[in-house]
Amino acid sequence: MNRITLNRIKDKGFLVTGIISTFIGLVLLLIFMADIFIEGAPRISWKFIVSLPSRIPERAGIYTAMMGSVWVLILTTIISFPIGVSAGIYLEEYAKQGRLSRLLEVNISNLAGVPSIIYGLLGLEIFARVMRLGSSVLAGSITLALLILPIIIVATRESIKAVPQSIRDASYALGASKWQTIYRQVLPASFGGILTGVILALSRAVGEAAPLIVVGALAYVPFAPRSPLDDFSILPIQIFNWISRPQHGFIVNAAAAIIILLIITFAMNGIAIYLRSRWQKRVSW
Amino acid sequence: MFTEAEIMDLIMTKDSKTEHLVNDIIDKPVEEHKITTKNVNVFYGDFKALKNISMKIRPFSVTALIGPSGCGKSTYLRVFNRMNDYINGFRLEGKVVIDGVNIYKDKIILEKLRKEVGMVFQKPNPFPKSIFDNVAYGLQIQGMKDKHFINERVETSLKKVVLWDEVKDDLKKNALALSGGQQQRLCIARTLAVEPNIILMDEPTSALDPISTGKIEELIFELKNEYTILIVTHNMQQAGRVSDRTAFFYLGELIEEGLTKNIFLNPKEERTENYITGRFG
Numbered sequence: 001m002n003r004i005t006l007n008r009i010k011d012k013g014f015l016v017t018g019i020i021s022t023f024i025g026l027v028l029l030l031i032f033m034a035d036i037f038i039e040g041a042p043r044i045s046w047k048f049i050v051s052l053p054s055r056i057p058e059r060a061g062i063y064t065a066m067m068g069s070v071w072v073l074i075l076t077t078i079i080s081f082p083i084g085v086s087a088g089i090y091l092e093e094y095a096k097q098g099r100l101s102r103l104l105e106v107n108i109s110n111l112a113g114v115p116s117i118i119y120g121l122l123g124l125e126i127f128a129r130v131m132r133l134g135s136s137v138l139a140g141s142i143t144l145a146l147l148i149l150p151i152i153i154v155a156t157r158e159s160i161k162a163v164p165q166s167i168r169d170a171s172y173a174l175g176a177s178k179w180q181t182i183y184r185q186v187l188p189a190s191f192g193g194i195l196t197g198v199i200l201a202l203s204r205a206v207g208e209a210a211p212l213i214v215v216g217a218l219a220y221v222p223f224a225p226r227s228p229l230d231d232f233s234i235l236p237i238q239i240f241n242w243i244s245r246p247q248h249g250f251i252v253n254a255a256a257a258i259i260i261l262l263i264i265t266f267a268m269n270g271i272a273i274y275l276r277s278r279w280q281k282r283v284s285w
Numbered sequence: 286m287f288t289e290a291e292i293m294d295l296i297m298t299k300d301s302k303t304e305h306l307v308n309d310i311i312d313k314p315v316e317e318h319k320i321t322t323k324n325v326n327v328f329y330g331d332f333k334a335l336k337n338i339s340m341k342i343r344p345f346s347v348t349a350l351i352g353p354s355g356c357g358k359s360t361y362l363r364v365f366n367r368m369n370d371y372i373n374g375f376r377l378e379g380k381v382v383i384d385g386v387n388i389y390k391d392k393i394i395l396e397k398l399r400k401e402v403g404m405v406f407q408k409p410n411p412f413p414k415s416i417f418d419n420v421a422y423g424l425q426i427q428g429m430k431d432k433h434f435i436n437e438r439v440e441t442s443l444k445k446v447v448l449w450d451e452v453k454d455d456l457k458k459n460a461l462a463l464s465g466g467q468q469q470r471l472c473i474a475r476t477l478a479v480e481p482n483i484i485l486m487d488e489p490t491s492a493l494d495p496i497s498t499g500k501i502e503e504l505i506f507e508l509k510n511e512y513t514i515l516i517v518t519h520n521m522q523q524a525g526r527v528s529d530r531t532a533f534f535y536l537g538e539l540i541e542e543g544l545t546k547n548i549f550l551n552p553k554e555e556r557t558e559n560y561i562t563g564r565f566g
Contacts, residue, residue: 097373166410170472173366173404174423174479175396184426189413 033262040255048256053220053238057249062257065238067224068137068217069206069264072234075141076148076205081198084149088156088194093182112150119147120214128215135216138228143211148201155197159190192279196272203268207261209236235261319344319483319513320365323380327360330374334360336537338379342530344482347505347514349528349545351521353560356534358517362485365515366402367395383483400427403476407488409468411460411475416443416452419460419471423479442474446504466497473504484508486516490523502527521561525549533557 051061091108095101123143133139163186171181187194218233219241225232235257242254320342327335335357342348350358363369364381367388381388388398400423411419420439429435439456443449448470452458460471469489476484486505490498505514505527518524524531525545532542533554541548541557552558559565 164410166406166408167412169368169406170410170412170475171422171426172371172395173368173399173406174426174475175399176422176426177396180426184422185412 036255036258036262039252040257040259043252043256044259048253049260052222057245057247057253060242060250060253062235062238062253062260064221064224065233065235065257066260068221068232069234071137071225071228071232072141072144072212073202073206075137075228076144077198077202079142080145080148080152080201083145084152084198084201085156085194087149088153088160089182089187091153092157092160093178093186108150108153112154116147116208117210117214119143120211122146123211123215133229135218135231136229137225137232140212140215140217140232140234141228143215144205144208147208147211148205151201151204152198155201156190156194159193159197160186162193163189192275196276199268199272199275203265203272206264206268207236209234209240213237213240235264317344318342319384321380321382322364323382325361325364325377325379325381327357327364327369328374328376328378329372334537335364338539340532340539340542342513342515344513345509345511346529347509347516347527349524349531350515350517350534351519351524351531351560352534352540353565354519357537358532358534359487361534362487362515362517363404365483365485366399366404367393368404370395400479401481402483402485403479403481404485405469405473405476405487405489408492409465409472411463411468411471413459413461415457416460416463416471417456420475420478423475427479438478442478443471445477445508446470446474447500448474464497466493466500469493469497469501470504473501477508481512483513483515486514488517488519491519498523521549521563533560535560 048061049066050063051059052063053065054060091101091104095104120143123139123146127133127139127142128135131139133142167185167189168181171185176184212234217237218231219237221231221233223230239254239257239261242250242257245251318341322338322340325335325338326333338361350362352358360369364377365383365388369375369377377389380390383398383402386393412422414422417439420442421435424435424438440449440453443452448467451467452463452471460468463471469492473484473489490501493501502523505516508514509529516524516528528545530543531545531548533540533548533552533556535556541552541554548557549561552561
């Protein structure tokens with residue numbers, strides 16, 4: 001066999017390996033989703049969404065858990081968005097390049113990789129106990145906000161970095177102050193990217209169960225939360241709770257709830273992709 | 286080593302034979318110089334980018350800064366609107382006086398300085414906004430709210446750069462949709478809209494085709510009636526065409542400065558002659 005044929009075989013070989021690797025993940029995910037869908041889809045109805053939890057599977061619904069998730073999502077956004085974006089702007093535009101800023105940079109990247117349960121423990125100790133927020137929506141939301149802050153900060157910095165220096169120069173040269181330049185040029189030009197990062201971070205937060213279990217979110221709450229200081233449950237915990245029940249009816253409920261959770265995350269990812277593409281069309285250098 | 290005054294004397298006396306015949310306006314007494322730099326040293330960290338530069342620039346004239354890449358001419362240009370301040374490790378020694386004010390020593394408000402000293406960059410850099418917003422930006426950041434006033438200023442600025450007729454029907458169009466030459470004229474209009482006294486141009490035509498370059502050069506010629514212009518250029522012909530005076534920089538030093546005609550036809554320094562005739566560059 002000469003060298004050329006051997007190379008061709010290697011080439012083909014890698015192609016096949018690549019295709020298989022690509023499809024393994026996809027196929028497994030599809031099988032999982034089909035399974036969930038067959039099991040849970042018939043259970044989904046308006047009644048399932050607006051019903052309170054119950055010990056009888058056929059009467060149980062996800063209302064409290066879903067409202068809990070919505071509360072957590074909104075509070076987490078309110079807390080993490082301004083802090084994360086401000087921190088990103090500071091690090092990218094104001095912080096002097098030096099040992100301190102490099103230290104901050106490395107640590108923020110590291111924080112993004114810390115297991116979420118650690119954040120749960122932090123939340124339990126500081127927000128639930130020291131700040132006496134108990135196992136409330138607020139305590140859970142602050143915990144999740146901390147969890148996704150590093151992601152938002154990194155996304156903000158990346159988007160700001162993508163704005164060409166020439167735009168800043170032009171603004172400064174016309175007599176704009178630093179804040180005017182950031183507010184009127186840098187932020188509008190990078191906002192699509194920042195928003196995309198924030199939404200992706202939030203869609204991760206929606207699916208987190210571990211840190212909120214540690215903080216003390218309940219598996220069973222009779223009512224949807226009415227204020228940030230109320231007890232709460234969230235969809236992932238509701239799902240976790242149902243799956244561990246022996247009755248088959250609850251397994252069906254769990255499957256149905258998983259479908260709803262997936263729809264929420266996919267919708268959020270969809271919005272993120274839409275924003276990104278829309279922005280790229282509008283701004284191109 | 287000469288003192289600044291001695292150098293000035295040298296240049297003035299040698300030049301004056303021809304100068305007073307050529308142009309009375311550009312040989313005004315020293316008090317009427319628009320910009321004076323005295324013993325300016327610029328450092329980036331340990332690197333000395335400009336070495337003891339002393340130079341005087343007359344109002345309503347075009348001064349070309351020429352020299353090979355890395356000679357410090359762009360650094361020198363950016364000294365006047367303090368755009369070097371953003372570079373890490375930048376430090377300046379000496380005096381830079383504009384209209385009697387030392388722009389480095391006194392408590393200078395950068396925003397005000399840059400309102401007086403406009404700048405046009407090498408690559409056209411319009412904001413990713415409408416044509417109108419690009420020109421209006423300088424006024425808007427000053428807090429100008431009067432729509433009528435802004436509209437008028439946008440129109441006069443675009444007319445000055447001869448862009449008005451090309452864009453008057455779609456001022457709402459994104460500036461990035463314009464051609465490179467149009468973009469650069471828009472950038473000049475944007476600078477004019479805040480009514481500076483001095484305009485700094487950093488190789489304004491190096492990214493443009495010959496026709497657009499011609500238009501910009503004509504424009505520079507017009508603008509010098511109202512503004513004091515400094516232009517960095519790599520193009521010797523351009524320096525010859527548009528400038529009244531030329532300064533030759535080499536390795537961070539000001540080698541020679543004088544009437545453009547004299548610099549090109551009768552350079553006193555051998556290095557100047559070598560550069561201009563293309564023996565190095």
